[in-house]
Amino acid sequence: TQLLEQSPQFLSIQEGENLTVYCNSSSVFSSLQWYRQEPGEGPVLLVTVVTGGEVKKLKRLTFQFGDARKDSSLHITAAQPGDTGLYLCAGAGGNKLVFGAGTILRVKS
Amino acid sequence: NAGVTQTPKFQVLKTGQSMTLQCAQDMNHNSMYWYRQDPGMGLRLIYYSASEGTTDKGEVPNGYNVSRLNKREFSLRLESAAPSQTSVYFCASSVYSGLIYEQYFGPGTRLTVT
Numbered sequence: 745t746q747l748l749e750q751s752p753q754f755l756s757i758q759e760g761e762n763l764t765v766y767c768n769s770s771s772v773f774s775s776l777q778w779y780r781q782e783p784g785e786g787p788v789l790l791v792t793v794v795t796g797g798e799v800k801k802l803k804r805l806t807f808q809f810g811d812a813r814k815d816s817s818l819h820i821t822a823a824q825p826g827d828t829g830l831y832l833c834a835g836a837g838g839n840k841l842v843f844g845a846g847t848i849l850r851v852k853s
Numbered sequence: 854n855a856g857v858t859q860t861p862k863f864q865v866l867k868t869g870q871s872m873t874l875q876c877a878q879d880m881n882h883n884s885m886y887w888y889r890q891d892p893g894m895g896l897r898l899i900y901y902s903a904s905e906g907t908t909d910k911g912e913v914p915n916g917y918n919v920s921r922l923n924k925r926e927f928s929l930r931l932e933s934a935a936p937s938q939t940s941v942y943f944c945a946s947s948v949y950s951g952l953i954y955e956q957y958f959g960p961g962t963r964l965t966v967t
Contacts, residue, residue, distance in 0.1 A: 774953070
């Protein structure tokens with residue numbers, strides 16, 4: 745069974761701080777996706793990384809896929825209250841995804 | 854274009870009752886999925902349908918059945934609800950673009966079994 749471990753589980757920071765969320769596995773994935781989920785809603789896809797070592801930027805969010813395609817990180821620069829939510833990583837194997845347990849991020853103003 | 858829709862949004866059942874959760878997508882996606890989400894456990898796959906006419910078990914299929922009614926609709930049935938099935942249920946559909954499948958989620962159904 746493929747497992748994805750996310751850390752930290754919970755992060756509470758002040759507006760303007762930087763943070764990094766990690767997603768690790770002992771398995772290799774063909775691609776890795778990051779989702780953001782707000783309370784009462786379904787997850788929304790933020791980005792997909794496919795190539796080992798790949799770095800993608802989405803405004804203040806930077807996503808990196810490990811060289812061995814087993815791990816990934818999400819870095820947020822100058823966090824804002826609007827970044828508050830649950831961040832989920834998901835590893836792809838064929839047309840199915842394996843999800844991590846998620847990181848709850850709270851950004852205080 | 855509504856994306857993925859789910860009904861109902863909330864439901865309370867007594868142990869032993871049955872119900873069907875409905876899901877529909879208007880994006881012409883081939884694959885559809887049912888997940889449950891519990892605190893601290895992320896999303897776990899219950900069943901999925903790679904294409905119209907096919908269904909397969911996921912990680913936690915016990916106590917559930919599914920029907921892929923047509924390309925648009927994929928329903929999840931609880932025949933005899935148990936308190937352990939209290940959860941938030943998400944339906945998703947996916948499209949294949951290049952090397953990857955990208956999933957799109959519905960708003961969820963919050964189910965409580967007493």
